[in-house]
Amino acid sequence: MPRPGQVKAADEGLSDRLAIGLLVHAFPPDLVDHVVAECGRAERRSRLLPARAVVYFVLAMCLFSRQSYAQVARLVAEGLAWAGQGSRPWPVPTTAAICRARARLGPEPLAALFAEVASPASPARPSRRARPTPTTTGTEGERYRQWRLLAIDGTSVGVPDSVENRARYGPPPATAAGRPAFAQVHVVALAECGTHAITRAALGRSSHPGHTLTRELLGAVAQGDLLLADHRFTGIELIPAACASGADLLWGIGPWPLPVRAALPDGSYLCDLVTDGTHRPRTDPPVVRVIEAARDATGLADRLVTTVLDHEAAPSHGLAALYRRRWEIEASLDTLGALRRGAPHVLRSRWPEGVEQELWGHLLIHHTIRSLLHSASRP
Incomplete structure (x- = not known):
């Protein structure tokens, strides 16, 4: 549904595809599939919106917070195809289908993905288990x-x-x-x-x-x-x-x-x-x-x-x-609008599991930005 401050996007360009490609680079498909399977959210049948695509959709929804579901879904579809995650963009699903897919996924895979990539690199904290290595x-x-x-x-x-x-x-x-x-x-x-x-x-x-x-x-x-x-x-x-x-x-x-x-x-x-x-x-x-x-x-x-x-x-x-x-x-x-104290920003989700899913997505975006800034500042 439309939200206050939501805008109609201009034609997506290279910068938008690069943003989706960055999400794929920061959270590799193998790692996303790993946390989805560990949380018991892997599909038992083929769907238009598989769990991996929904994870990337939630991340893109947080990155492009002023755009509608349909606009974000189109960005994800084209960006994943551009990043080599599919031979061609998949059909853009309806808003109702996206809501159902988000509800099926729940907040647990996003929380688990955050736990995987955000653990500090300290010798006192060894890896909890064998898993694909995240890039961030x-x-x-x-x-x-x-x-x-x-x-x-x-x-x-x-x-x-x-x-x-x-x-x-x-x-x-x-x-x-x-x-x-x-x-x-x-x-x-x-x-x-x-x-x-x-x-x-x-x-x-x-x-x-x-x-x-x-x-x-x-x-x-x-x-x-x-x-x-x-x-x-x-x-x-x-x-x-x-x-x-x-x-x-x-x-x-x-x-x-x-x-x-x-x-x-x-x-x-x-x-x-x-x-x-x-x-x-x-x-x-x-x-x-x-x-x-x-x-x-x-x-x-x-x-x-x-x-x-x-x-x-x-x-x-x-x-x-x-x-x-x-x-x-x-x-x-x-630096991230949704987490700014006193900000007028309101999340999209009208149910608590969606709220938590969305917040973990914003925290993952924040972690990615901080990691990039820190890497760029190092000699």
Whole structure:
């Protein structure tokens, strides 16, 4: 169906075919077939829209987000033929046929494809299983001394107001004017600093109650990582769980009062994290280091906590400056319209599985763009 802002495309040219060819290069057909089969979505009979073509359609739908289903389908058909994936373009299916094909595919193959290509290239994370090698692999991110820098950030994306979407994601929030807005799906992402490549993501109804989406990402960090995060997407109640991963933390925690245990020469201090954010006392409080960092010209303090207790190994001024790098991940998300915080963009899908399928497609496009930019910037 037509969407706000949708435009009629001009005649497709070489640049559009190159874009489809890039998707084929970034996500080779063998890899796409592999994740489709692993997710149990392989066809039992011949179809006009086989699962592989639907995966490429979803990716193209996210890349050409202002064009209609029919226009995107024609681009995919001609682009796949131009890229050598077929002797000639297949007939363009109807919008209803595309919707049915998307529903058959579901979000799982797109999520599995993201997991395959977005895993960071770290010796501590060996390949999970034998599989075709993707051409867009994770890249080595920025480092601070002995740590690899990762950051958590998040955004909210508008979804069509349907009964199914309301049931999954809740009612639309009220705007400042009191008028109803679109329902919101939340995306919390773990990204490498430096490359800004997202290595893991969690999708769901809300990022705040219990910080359940952030908790899903903690399994992707390990010893040797330094995780940067803000209190909007983390809470001090998550610090013990994050510490259990073996990673070190540098988190902004907001105005929580923390008692001084021992002052350090660089102006930071050690304290026992005696509450979990609800002021309930802990029986085994972890020891953290607190850094009061001036945030802006008004002198407002940004209270940071870190599990790096050695002030000589990581001075407070260095960590305070390092924490500001976290905002680069937000800027990276803003490069993709659908993930931009506060953007008017609304996804197409009127059912939750389609919403998640579409979001994984946008995350795959984001990963491809970041990988290309990082490769182009290397000498």
